[in-house]
Amino acid sequence: MQSKFVIATLCTLFFSFSTFSQEDKDEKEKDRKYTLKTEEITVEAASVESKPFDPLSPSTAAFYSAVLPGLGQAYNKKYWKIPIIYAALGTSIYFYIDNNNEYHRYRDAYKRRLAGFKDDEFYGRVTDDGLRNAQKQLNKNREISILVTIGIYALNIIDANVDAHLLQYNVDDNLSLRPHYKINEFDYKSSDVGLTLNFQF
Incomplete structure (x- = not known):
């Protein structure tokens, strides 16, 4: 009977220690989680x-670009855009001048033929209809070149204005x-x- 009591006491103590150690682990885990x-x-x-x-900055940049293409970009400190603007404007102006010169060549030759002369540079190679068609095509190309030049000029102003707005973006x-x-x-x-x-x- 005494041995049964000792065994029961030992079992109770063992389970108590195991419960305490489990509770201790749970407390430590909670502390760790609270810390995290x-x-x-x-x-x-x-x-x-x-x-x-500066609310006037975009309008100032646009005004500068309108006065002199590329000046608004210089005002915005976007210097790398200036050569691009002048290259685009120069190309469109070159094509306008070239088409304009060719148009006048064919026009002068056609006028001489209408006046009865047969000594123009295209005589024997281009017919009267050919001279008329060449004038129409060259005049069309010349007008397109003008429109492209105006478009690039307008884009230069818009670009300067938008850049000035974006530089002030808070x-x-x-x-x-x-x-x-x-x-x-x-x-x-x-x-x-x-x-x-x-x-x-």
């Missing part, structure tokens, strides 16, 4: 010093993107990863 819960990883957007806003901490990691407060076995977009007016 308080740690939050955030990546702050780098603060950019905002420049003073980027600061009012607009930020923040990734974060957080232990779930209700279910400690799971965690949340998120991405927060903050925009302050």
Whole structure:
């Protein structure tokens, strides 16, 4: 009977110690999770010093480009665009001058034929109809060259205006993107990863 009592006492003590050790482990696990819960990883957007806003800057850049193509780009400090603008304008002007000269050559020859002369440079090679068709085609090419030149000139002004607007675009901490990691407060076995977009007016 005494041995049964000793065995029962030992079993009770063993189960008690095992329960205490389990509770101790659970407490340590909760403490670890609470510690993790308080740690939050955030990546702050780098603060950019905002420049003073000048509402007249876009109109000034557009005016400069209207006065002299490329001057608005120089005002915006986009110097690499200036050679592109002049190359495009130079090409379109070259084609206009070339088509204009060719048009006058065929026109002068056609006029001489109408006056009864047979000594023009195209005589024997190009018929009267050929001279008329050449004048129509060259005149069309000349008009297209003018339109392209005007279009490039207008694009130069628009580009300077838009660039001046974009240079004043305000980027600061009012607009930020923040990734974060957080232990779930209700279910400690799971965690949340998120991405927060903050925009302050």
